[in-house]
Amino acid sequence: MGYFANSAEVDKYIGGMFRAAADHPEVGPQMKAANLVMNVVYQEPDCVLTVVFKEPMTVTMEGAEYKPDITLTMRADTADQYWRGKYNLAVGLAKGQVKAKGPVSKILKLVPLTKPLFPVYNELVKEKDAQAAS
Amino acid sequence: MATMKAVVLQGPNEVRVEEVPKPSEVGPTDALVRIDRAALCGTDLHAYDQSMPVDPGTIMGHEFIGTIVEVGSAVQQFEPGDKVTGACIVSCGTCALCRRGKSGNCPGMRVYGLGVAFGDLPGVHAEYAVTPFADVTLRKINNEKKAEDVLFVGDILTTGYEAVRRSYQPGDAVAIVGAGPVGLCATMSAVALGAGTVAVIDRVPERLAEAERFGAIAINAAETDPQDAVFDLTGWRGADVVVDAVGHPSALETAIRVASAGASINIPGVYIQESLELPIGELWFKGISVKGGGCNLLRYMDEVMALVEAGRLNPSSMISHRMGLSEAEKAYEMFAKREAMKIVFDPTK
Numbered sequence: 001m002g003y004f005a006n007s008a009e010v011d012k013y014i015g016g017m018f019r020a021a022a023d024h025p026e027v028g029p030q031m032k033a034a035n036l037v038m039n040v041v042y043q044e045p046d047c048v049l050t051v052v053f054k055e056p057m058t059v060t061m062e063g064a065e066y067k068p069d070i071t072l073t074m075r076a077d078t079a080d081q082y083w084r085g086k087y088n089l090a091v092g093l094a095k096g097q098v099k100a101k102g103p104v105s106k107i108l109k110l111v112p113l114t115k116p117l118f119p120v121y122n123e124l125v126k127e128k129d130a131q132a133a134s
Numbered sequence: 135m136a137t138m139k140a141v142v143l144q145g146p147n148e149v150r151v152e153e154v155p156k157p158s159e160v161g162p163t164d165a166l167v168r169i170d171r172a173a174l175c176g177t178d179l180h181a182y183d184q185s186m187p188v189d190p191g192t193i194m195g196h197e198f199i200g201t202i203v204e205v206g207s208a209v210q211q212f213e214p215g216d217k218v219t220g221a222c223i224v225s226c227g228t229c230a231l232c233r234r235g236k237s238g239n240c241p242g243m244r245v246y247g248l249g250v251a252f253g254d255l256p257g258v259h260a261e262y263a264v265t266p267f268a269d270v271t272l273r274k275i276n277n278e279k280k281a282e283d284v285l286f287v288g289d290i291l292t293t294g295y296e297a298v299r300r301s302y303q304p305g306d307a308v309a310i311v312g313a314g315p316v317g318l319c320a321t322m323s324a325v326a327l328g329a330g331t332v333a334v335i336d337r338v339p340e341r342l343a344e345a346e347r348f349g350a351i352a353i354n355a356a357e358t359d360p361q362d363a364v365f366d367l368t369g370w371r372g373a374d375v376v377v378d379a380v381g382h383p384s385a386l387e388t389a390i391r392v393a394s395a396g397a398s399i400n401i402p403g404v405y406i407q408e409s410l411e412l413p414i415g416e417l418w419f420k421g422i423s424v425k426g427g428g429c430n431l432l433r434y435m436d437e438v439m440a441l442v443e444a445g446r447l448n449p450s451s452m453i454s455h456r457m458g459l460s461e462a463e464k465a466y467e468m469f470a471k472r473e474a475m476k477i478v479f480d481p482t483k
């Protein structure tokens with residue numbers, strides 16, 4: 001089984017990280033200024049996370065009414081590894097493990113904003129990791 | 135003076151069939167051709183609705199097959215009685231650009247039936263026409279059974295073919311925006327050239343059904359996002375070769391969205407507007423090349439002719455109406471309303 005048991009966990013951890021990002025002093029304002037909608041289509045568990053990079057920033061699972069500017073797709077485990085800082089996105093794109101659709105210029109502006117969030121994510125999953133270990 | 139029937143532009147959205155003088159002056163490199171069949175093309179509509187200013191009094195039309203009646207003293211390849219078709223863009227064949235395969239940009243380029251701005255060359259929606267640079271622009275029809283297919287070699291078929299062929303590698307995924315006659319010619323060319331996925335995007339179900347008949351996957355932009363559909367068909371890579379066979383900003387936007395990184399976007403569709411806003415960051419980062427312009431017919435006509443005579447390209451199946459030239463006024467009206475896919479005139483009727 002993958003790291004996340006179900007879509008609610010994807011929402012709790014990855015979604016939670018984006019929610020926290022909205023208030024992050026460094027990347028929050030830049031994310032809100034991006035003015036675009038991103039869908040991430042995950043597999044195992046199959047679910048879609050929609051992030052609206054606007055003021056206010058919103059993060060929702062499934063059935064969002066927004067038409068995405070950018071769509072990414074990957075296994076949820078890949079996302080988990082990425083947010084831990086252990087997965088190279090370029091390698092993933094080359095292997096086809098991560099696929100992207102939408103304006104490259106916008107994607108290139110968003111990607112650098114993710115790195116300051118790695119510690120935020122690691123903090124969020126700490127408790128889940130500890131449970132898994134015991 | 136001998137006269138003939140011809141379709142003459144009167145003004146916006148008005149043509150009339152008139153008796154006009156039969157051409158009598160045949161220069162040394164010209165041929166006089168009796169027009170056996172002529173077709174109506176999307177480009178004729180730019181003149182008809184005056185979105186491209188063409189002077190009233192112009193004899194319309196540029197797609198034809200015919201029989202040589204007389205040749206000038208310097209013509210070597212043809213003699214009276216030969217069945218021929220001809221490039222609708224008449225290029226000299228000898229200038230620096232023509233010699234390098236860029237005949238669509240020949241500085242002396244003329245187009246039949248588009249008035250003074252295009253060299254004042256009377257059109258072929260008539261019983262007779264003079265064809266300049268006959269040795270360079272005409273092609274003999276060897277297989278008369280294919281004459282109705284050859285009718286499209288001098289324009290839309292080669293135009294659609296070039297739009298794929300000029301930047302094509304075997305197995306490429308090809309996406310064509312617009313399933314009008316030009317888009318369908320690009321479609322059948324991509325299939326004949328051995329493309330991988332061939333996807334055609336339009337909003338008109340009947341036109342998409344035609345595209346499917348030619349071996350393409352139809353994408354109805356009214357029902358699905360073309361980018362999603364093309365990405366799904368190509369493992370999220372996008373199309374290697376994209377053809378904008380429309381000539382409208384909305385089509386170009388779609389073309390850019392469905393293109394893969396490193397793609398070529400070829401634009402046979404005519405853009406008359408002076409400027410457009412383009413996502414240059416997207417085009418730059420993805421290394422997408424964009425090419426438009428009139429077709430380089432002299433470079434590709436022979437390839438296309440060979441494929442037509444071998445039965446690999448069958449554009450005549452697009453013909454929806456066969457009419458007498460005397461019915462031209464009605465034909466232009468129908469064509470402008472997109473009630474007909476392709477209309478072919480018989481000048482004897």
Ligand SMILES: NC(=O)c1ccc[n+]([C@@H]2O[C@H](COP(=O)([O-])OP(=O)(O)OC[C@H]3O[C@@H](n4cnc5c(N)ncnc54)[C@H](O)[C@@H]3O)[C@@H](O)[C@H]2O)c1
Pocket residue numbers: 175176177178180289290293311312313314315316317335336337338341355379380381382384385388401402403404427428429
């Ligand atoms: N470059 C050349 O040498 C050359 C030669 C011949 C024709 N042309 C030009 O090619 C163009 C097409 O000619 P045609 O006879 O096929 O025209 P057409 O009008 O019959 O076909 C255009 C098709 O595009 C579709 N369409 C319109 N907007 C669209 C959009 N945004 N997305 C998807 N589909 C859309 C329409 O439904 C239609 O089926 C014209 O501009 C014509 O002048 C250029």
Ligand SMILES: [Zn+2]
Pocket residue numbers: 175176177178196197222289290
């Ligand atoms: Zn034409």
Ligand SMILES: [Zn+2]
Pocket residue numbers: 225226227228229230231232233237240241242
């Ligand atoms: Zn020339």
